[in-house]
Structures are given as structure tokens and as C-alpha cells.
Amino acid sequence: MSAPLIAVSGLAMRYPTGRVALTDTSLALAPGELVVILGANGCGKSTMLRCIAGMLKPTGGSVQVAGRRISSLAGRELAEARMALGMVFQNAHLVRRRSVVANVISGTLGRHRGLAITLGRLPESERPFAMTCLNQVGLTAFAEQRAGTLSGGQAQRVSVARALAQRPLALLADEPVASLDPDAAQELMGLLRRLAHDDGLGVLCVLHQPELARRFADRILGMKDGRIQFDTKPAEVKETEVAGLYVKTTETLAA
Amino acid sequence: MNGIAIKTAPGHGAPGAGSRGDGRPRRRSALAFVMIFLGIALFIQAAIVVQARPQDLVTGAAGIADILHRSWPPDFAGLPDALWPALQTIDMGIFGTVVALVFALPLALLAARNTTPARPVYYATRVLIALARVVPDLVWALIFVTAVGLGPFPGALAIVVHSLGMMGRLFSEVIEDMDMGPVEALTMTGASRLAVFSHAVVPSVLPSLLGITLYRLDENIRSSLILGFVGAGGIGFQLLTAMNLFQYRTVSMLLIITFIIVMGAERISAWLRARIA
Ligand SMILES: Nc1ncnc2c1ncn2[C@@H]1O[C@H](COP(=O)(O)OP(=O)(O)OP(=O)(O)O)[C@@H](O)[C@H]1O
Numbered sequence: 094m095s096a097p098l099i100a101v102s103g104l105a106m107r108y109p110t111g112r113v114a115l116t117d118t119s120l121a122l123a124p125g126e127l128v129v130i131l132g133a134n135g136c137g138k139s140t141m142l143r144c145i146a147g148m149l150k151p152t153g154g155s156v157q158v159a160g161r162r163i164s165s166l167a168g169r170e171l172a173e174a175r176m177a178l179g180m181v182f183q184n185a186h187l188v189r190r191r192s193v194v195a196n197v198i199s200g201t202l203g204r205h206r207g208l209a210i211t212l213g214r215l216p217e218s219e220r221p222f223a224m225t226c227l228n229q230v231g232l233t234a235f236a237e238q239r240a241g242t243l244s245g246g247q248a249q250r251v252s253v254a255r256a257l258a259q260r261p262l263a264l265l266a267d268e269p270v271a272s273l274d275p276d277a278a279q280e281l282m283g284l285l286r287r288l289a290h291d292d293g294l295g296v297l298c299v300l301h302q303p304e305l306a307r308r309f310a311d312r313i314l315g316m317k318d319g320r321i322q323f324d325t326k327p328a329e330v331k332e333t334e335v336a337g338l339y340v341k342t343t344e345t346l347a348a
Numbered sequence: 349m350n351g352i353a354i355k356t357a358p359g360h361g362a363p364g365a366g367s368r369g370d371g372r373p374r375r376r377s378a379l380a381f382v383m384i385f386l387g388i389a390l391f392i393q394a395a396i397v398v399q400a401r402p403q404d405l406v407t408g409a410a411g412i413a414d415i416l417h418r419s420w421p422p423d424f425a426g427l428p429d430a431l432w433p434a435l436q437t438i439d440m441g442i443f444g445t446v447v448a449l450v451f452a453l454p455l456a457l458l459a460a461r462n463t464t465p466a467r468p469v470y471y472a473t474r475v476l477i478a479l480a481r482v483v484p485d486l487v488w489a490l491i492f493v494t495a496v497g498l499g500p501f502p503g504a505l506a507i508v509v510h511s512l513g514m515m516g517r518l519f520s521e522v523i524e525d526m527d528m529g530p531v532e533a534l535t536m537t538g539a540s541r542l543a544v545f546s547h548a549v550v551p552s553v554l555p556s557l558l559g560i561t562l563y564r565l566d567e568n569i570r571s572s573l574i575l576g577f578v579g580a581g582g583i584g585f586q587l588l589t590a591m592n593l594f595q596y597r598t599v600s601m602l603l604i605i606t607f608i609i610v611m612g613a614e615r616i617s618a619w620l621r622a623r624i625a
């Protein structure tokens with residue numbers, strides 16, 4: 094296995110409310126690999142992605158992204174380290190009043206720090222590159238349409254294109270298919286796999302569909318109550334192991 | 349006499365409030381009875397305090413008819429002289445709104461819970477905005493007239509400060525209600541904080557903010573008319589002067605101009621707001 098893109102070790106997260114969302118979680122993500130995380134609601138999947146992305150400060154452990162310890166960075170350094178990570182959320186989070194291509198171009202803002210661009214001008218020089226990103230998700234025909242008028246699946250693909258425009262080394266996707274129909278979900282997972290296998294991106298993806306995970310993942314992580322339960326190849330994951338993730342323990346019932 | 353009326357209201361209320369504690373089943377209706385009683389008492393003391401005497405309206409009817417008679421027909425000979433103050437009134441509103449807009453936008457970003465850089469900044473700007481808003485524009489105008497002298501400029505300044513308070517508050521509410529998704533997404537691209545504001549926050553909220561500003565422009569033109577009464581120039585000042593000189597035909601002409609300005613501002617503002625929605 095090549096050197097990991099993302100290395101998480103002993104990660105712990107305790108929210109100010111006192112809720113412990115992660116306890117001693119470790120994982121590694123290599124380039125070219127699509128890893129799917131499965132787990133019941135509230136088991137800490139989003140918390141983990143947010144810690145990896147530097148959106149949350151973990152209360153213990155460390156996160157290394159491309160060799161930089163992101164969990165101890167702040168400000169400008171954190172912003173620069175984040176550029177290696179493209180994030181895809183459950184909802185597309187597009188700026189609805191802007192055109193599709195404008196949304197994709199805004200994915201490149203980390204690389205452009207001029208005054209005019211900081212004050213709201215789009216870096217027009219990135220337009221051709223944004224179009225190639227849109228091409229990857231098959232939406233060049235929609236470039237000039239307002240983002241607010243897209244269907245959920247189209248919007249989600251645009252958000253992937255925006256993440257790609259960032260030229261990331263890894264993609265973090267939190268339930269990216271939650272609002273998509275089965276066909277669109279397959280299509281998006283296929284896209285993520287292609288980005289991993291053909292373009293060498295590391296992809297870490299949270300899903301609630303074990304079938305999709307088995308079909309598309311190179312590796313499946315099972316999470317329960319803030320811990321990694323198992324970390325295996327899809328072919329080796331037993332049905333009972335997956336079912337066990339969703340069995341309510343007293344702890345999760347209380348939550 | 350007024351003092352007695354004010355005192356009697358809570359005095360009558362007290363026994364009713366006492367009956368609330370006992371008699372559990374009748375508690376709701378007893379409470380309702382007390383509330384109605386208090387409401388009536390409140391209104392009666394208000395009528396006494398404002399010295400409401402409907403009979404005065406009847407005896408005053410002759411006076412009103414007389415004034416109406418003396419204001420007719422409107423004297424349009426003074427129209428050319430009124431045009432410049434009319435423009436002043438409109439421009440006080442425009443100037444005040446534009447300057448307030450320029451300051452309200454950054455202020456609102458600091459005063460919105462989801463975009464403020466730090467808690468103390470949030471509270472400080474909130475207090476500043478509240479202060480600008482709570483003091484009526486008329487009072488601001490009096491302050492500025494004292495500070496910079498008579499004329500339209502103190503009026504414009506009063507409008508700037510007061511609408512800064514109004515717009516700052518409404519803007520920050522719009523920003524707080526905004527969808528934070530795009531902000532989070534753009535933060536993740538490694539963009540700077542300011543770039544996230546201008547590329548995610550501004551495009552999302554701009555139409556609402558423009559709508560508020562246009563509505564405010566309409567309000568400001570209306571209030572700049574009134575500011576003239578305290579010496580802040582414009583058509584309000586003309587109106588006051590004509591009133592003091594008993595030139596009622598000039599007054600009626602000025603009122604017609606006022607009507608046209610207010611209606612015009614209202615229509616144009618509504619039309620523009622409909623266009624950007
Ligand atoms: N901001 C927060 N403050 C306090 N507790 C939180 C916060 N965010 C999440 N939690 C708690 O942390 C735990 C893990 O939440 P998290 O969002 O990571 O779950 P998840 O695995 O993503 O669940 P889902 O499948 O529903 O998205 C939950 O018990 C949740 O209530």
C-alpha cells in the first residue's frame with residue numbers, strides 16, 4: 094500500500110454538550126482508494142469527517158492530511174491544508190442564485206487570493222478548467238443555468254464538480270446519495286469510483302446503503318458508537334457484521 | 349385628576365388578581381375577566397391622559413371648514429420656488445439611504461450570529477445598531493441641526509443614522525436566516541473568510557437586502573419631509589414656514605407636492621422590489 098493520504102490516529106471527540114461522539118478512532122486512506130463508512134444514525138460518521146476536514150477541533154488524537162497535521166492548524170494554514178480535501182455534503186450546498194459554472198469556479202477560490210476576487214469577482218481564467226470538471230460529471234450542457242433550478246441529482250453532481258475544481262487529493266463525501274433516486278445514486282457512486290481508480294483520488298464516503306457499499310467500495314469501515322467496528326474488503330464483510338452495526342445498544346437508545 | 353385615574357386602574361385590578369389563586373376550575377375565566385377589566389381600565393386612563401374630548405371636534409368643525417375654505421384653491425404661483433426644496437427632500441432620502449446601505453452591510457455581518465468573527469464584536473454591534481434605531485430620526489435631526497447648523501445636510505445625517513439602525517437589524521436577520529451550506533462548502537475550498545462572504549453570503553442575501561433598502565428609501569423620503577419641521581431643510585421646512593405665515597393656499601399646494609413625492613416614491617420602490625424578487 095502506498096503512503097496514506099489521510100491518516101487518522103486515536104481520534105476522540107467530545108462535544109461541549111458532553112456527548113462523546115468519537116472514541117479512539119484510527120484509519121488510513123490511500124490514493125486511488127474508495128472507502129465507504131457504514132454506521133447507524135448518530136454513531137459519529139459526520140463528526141469524523143468534520144474532524145478530518147478541520148471543521149471541528151478533535152479533543153484527542155490527530156489527523157494527518159498529505160503529511161500535514163491538520164488538527165493542529167488554524168487560519169490561513171488551515172485554509173491551505175484544506176485545499177487538499179474536497180468535500181461533498183448530503184445536500185449540494187450550491188449558491189442557488191449563481192449559475193452552475195459560477196458555482197464550479199468558486200471551487201477554485203483557494204488558489205486565488207487577489208483583491209477583486211476576494212471581493213466577489215470570479216476568477217474567469219478558471220472557466221475552461223471548470224468546464225472540464227463539469228464535463229467529468231456530465232453536465233456541461235447546464236453550465237449557464239441557475240443552480241437553484243437543478244434537480245437534486247444534478248445539483249449533487251455539480252457539487253462534486255466544484256470539489257474537483259479545487260484539485261483535491263482526496264474527496265470526503267457525507268451521505269452524498271441521500272437525496273438521490275436509485276439510478277442517480279448508482280451513477281454518483283460510479284463517478285466517485287472512477288475518480289478514485291482513474292484519477293488517483295482518495296475517496297472517503299459515508300453511506301446508509303450497505304448494497305451500494307458492497308458494490309462500489311474497495312474497503313468498508315463499519316462504525317458503531319464512535320468506534321471503528323471492522324475494516325475489511327467488501328467480499329469479506331459478513332452480513333451479520335453489517336446488521337450488527339444497526340442493532341441498537343442501550344447507549345445509542347439513550348442518545 | 350389624571351393622577352387619580354392612573355392610580356385607580358391597578359387599584360381595581362388588585363382584588364381580581366387575588367381571586368386567581370383560589371377556585372381552580374374557575375381560574376381561566378377569572379383570569380379572562382381580570383384581563384378584560386384591566387384592558388378597559390388601561391384604555392380609560394389613556395383617554396383621560398390624552399384629554400380626549402369628542403365634543404371639541406364638533407365645535408372645531410367650523411374651524412376646520414374655515415381652514416379648508418382658506419386653503420382653496422391651491423396657490424401654484426409659489427410652485428417654482430417649491431421645486432428646489434422638493435428635490436432636497438427627495439435627495440435627503442436618497443443620500444441617507446445609500447450611505448446607510450454602505451455602512452449597514454458590514455455592520456450586519458458583524459451583528460449576525462452566524463457570521464460574526466467574535467462574541468464581543470457581535471454584542472458591540474448589536475448595541476450600536478439598537479442605539480441608532482431606538483433614537484427617532486427626529487431626535488437625531490435635532491442633534492445634528494445643533495451640531496452642523498440648519499439645512500438639508502443634518503437631515504440627511506439623521507436619516508443615515510436612523511436607517512443604519514433599521515437596515516442593520518433587518519440585514520442581520522436576513523443573514524441569520526440564510527442557508528449556511530454554501531458558506532461551509534466554500535470554506536472547505538480553502539477560500540479566505542472574506543472571499544467566502546463575498547462569494548457565498550452576498551449572492552444569497554443580496555436580493556433580500558436590496559428589497560429592504562428600496563423599502564427603506566421609500567420610508568426615508570417620507571421621513572425627510574417631516575425632518576424639515578425641525579429645520580432640516582426641504583419641503584417640510586417650506587410647509588412649516590407657510591403654516592406659520594397662515595398662507596394656507598401655499599400649504600395646500602405644498603401638500604399636493606408632498607402627496608406626489610410620497611406616492612411616487614412608494615410606487616417606484618414597489619415596482620423595483622417586484623423586479624428584483
Ligand atoms: N454540534 C454538536 N453538538 C453536540 N453534539 C453533537 C453535535 N453534532 C453531533 N452531535 C452528537 O454526536 C453524535 C454523533 O453525531 P454525528 O452527526 O457524527 O452522527 P452521524 O454518524 O453522522 O449520524 P447520521 O447518520 O444521522 O448522520 C450524536 O449523538 C450527535 O447527537
Ligand SMILES: [Mg+2]
Pocket residue numbers: 138139140267
Ligand atoms: Mg451524519
